[in-house]
Amino acid sequence: MSEDAIRYDATHIQVLEGWEAIRKRPGMYVGSTGKRGLHQLVFEVADRAVNEVLASLAGSVDVTLTPDGGVRVADDGPGVPIETAGDTGGLEALLTRMPAGAEPGGRHAVLLGLFGIGPCVTNALSSHLTAEVRREGVCWIQEYARGVALTPPTAAGPTTGSGTTIAFRPDADIFGTAKCSFAVLTERFRELCFLNRDLDITLTDERPLGESRSVRLRFPGGARDFVAFLDAQAGAPVHPDVIGFEQEDPRMAGTVEVALRWCNSREERVRSFANSRPTPEGGTHAVGFRDGVTAAVNAYVRKRRLMTAADTDLSPDRIGQGLTAVVSVKLDQPEFHGATHGILGGGAVRTCVAEAVREHLGTWLEGHPEQAAAVLGRIIRATPRG
Incomplete structure (x- = not known):
């Protein structure tokens, strides 16, 4: 020394x-x-x-x-x-x-x-x-x-x-x-x-x-306006409505706002945010969103008998083709992983977002049969990603 x-x-x-x-x-x-x-x-x-x-x-x-x-x-x-x-x-x-x-x-x-x-x-x-x-x-x-x-x-x-x-x-x-x-x-x-x-x-x-x-x-339409903006750079929409909702859930001490629409494109565009911060690596809110969309779509398909009993459930990747979505949670105490806060944690967030998306998307599918038919027809006919 x-x-x-x-x-x-x-x-x-x-x-x-x-x-x-x-x-x-x-x-x-x-x-x-x-x-x-x-x-x-x-x-x-x-x-x-x-x-x-x-x-x-x-x-x-x-x-x-x-x-x-x-x-x-x-x-x-x-x-x-x-x-x-x-x-x-x-x-x-x-x-x-x-x-x-x-x-x-x-x-x-x-x-x-x-x-x-x-x-x-x-x-x-x-x-x-x-x-x-x-x-x-x-x-x-x-x-x-x-x-x-x-x-x-x-x-x-x-x-x-x-x-x-x-x-x-x-x-x-x-x-x-x-x-x-x-x-x-x-x-x-x-x-x-x-x-x-x-x-x-x-x-x-x-x-x-x-x-x-x-x-x-200034965008009074919130996440719905965001999806419409993102879709302007994609293919023609499969259905005219932008599906959206905002909901508070005390279990995660916060709110979730979601907007989504399918377009005639193979690309999936899902943008996620936590307390207005981009989460490019996703996290529990993004996973919960996919869980909810997958559950709602498959439940609707089974109820309407659009596939046979022997067919396997539609996969998240297949459902996500052409999907544009914005998932935004605002939490009292967000749990981020990593120094850059690029991924959100919190187990309750996944559950709350999944349940909210399944409920609201399922209600929309039931209440808009013509648009739902266009969405499901496209998904079922789509070639699974290789």
Whole structure:
């Protein structure tokens, strides 16, 4: 063992906190120092604004990509409190301190950032950030550079209305020439609005000279609208109705929303979400959905004698051909597996989702015999996947 190793003690440990730690290892907090990281900066700021709307404190969120490469996120909520001495819930705390409990709780909370740390990550990784708070008739302004406050919150005069606007410019020393993608941001915000009917998000891109573009995202139809959107890129639907329902079940301490429709396609498109977070690896809610669909379809087939007694039940793979579906659960205490939360656990979730899907799909099949005949005819005639 070397002499340096023997002398290693507590004096050799460098403790980094707050903005210093974030700037030292940005990839740990936003995933990368490329486009993915830039998008996470936007999501960390938008996270708070989106949850204001979901808590019925605000009506809408406006996100703007500005010509100088910056981003502006505004909401019409009550405005972030302007903190007083010792306050831990005000503006400066929001922009400089990492919360002890990073991830928000409750079924209605949306997590857009990687770990729920919030705007302090964006502030630390921005060359400049300006926060404007309109609260109780006063407009407050505070400016930062690379996570450090240049001024205290300063009253800038009277104002009408209320809300919070955070404008930031990502630090080129960290992100180089990477630019936010309007398409990527649109996709994620659209997804959120499909999964949360109360959300109203407008995304504007002012960067193209003379070609500013804007999209407003609001979908009162929820998961049904989501399926119709996904189906627009698939074959013609086998039946016109999008089958959908939403149901609460205390056994899993949450709600399940499901929408589905079969199309003339061999591809299966099932998208699953837990607390508005994509679960690309599936989990108990996705397995429960397949259990329920399989049980409902086979029960209907047997009741109508569409196959002989000697025939085996239709398999989930065969039933899933051409199926487009969205499965969304919102749980008080979701159990995720893995650091990336890509798969949902919880045994009760599988049972609850399966029972709900079997009941509602079975009722729809019974109540829509012509559409059911089209669906089952296609499934029975389909060639099993090899």
